[in-house]
Amino acid sequence: MSCYLIKELLPLYIEGDCNADTNQYMAGHLHTCENCNQLYEEMKEPLPFIKPPEDLMPSMDEHEEKRKFEKRYYGKLLARACFMFGIVYVIMIILYWVK
Numbered sequence: 827m828s829c830y831l832i833k834e835l836l837p838l839y840i841e842g843d844c845n846a847d848t849n850q851y852m853a854g855h856l857h858t859c860e861n862c863n864q865l866y867e868e869m870k871e872p873l874p875f876i877k878p879p880e881d882l883m884p885s886m887d888e889h890e891e892k893r894k895f896e897k898r899y900y901g902k903l904l905a906r907a908c909f910m911f912g913i914v915y916v917i918m919i920i921l922y923w924v925k
């Protein structure tokens with residue numbers, strides 16, 4: 827395999843889309859070829875910039891908000907279930923007394 831092919835396969839290799847044999851060959855070539863290894867380092871580098879730490883904070887807040895909302899929602903649901911159960915219980919008692 828030539829350096830040209832290695833460069834073609836680098837994106838797939840970084841994404842982990844290569845099969846085991848290709849991965850092994852890529853790793854071996856990158857270990858011995860300075861040029862391809864440098865390119866590999868440059869190509870895998872931009873990934874952290876897609877998800878900067880600043881972007882992770884609001885999503886965590888958002889997650890916390892969602893959790894609070896769910897807690898409140900299910901709390902309301904539970905209260906309503908208790909209320910419904912109470913009504914059914916009262917109806918049963920009334921029906922018992924009517925009989």
Ligand SMILES: [Zn+2]
Pocket residue numbers: 828829832855859860861862863
């Ligand atoms: Zn190479």
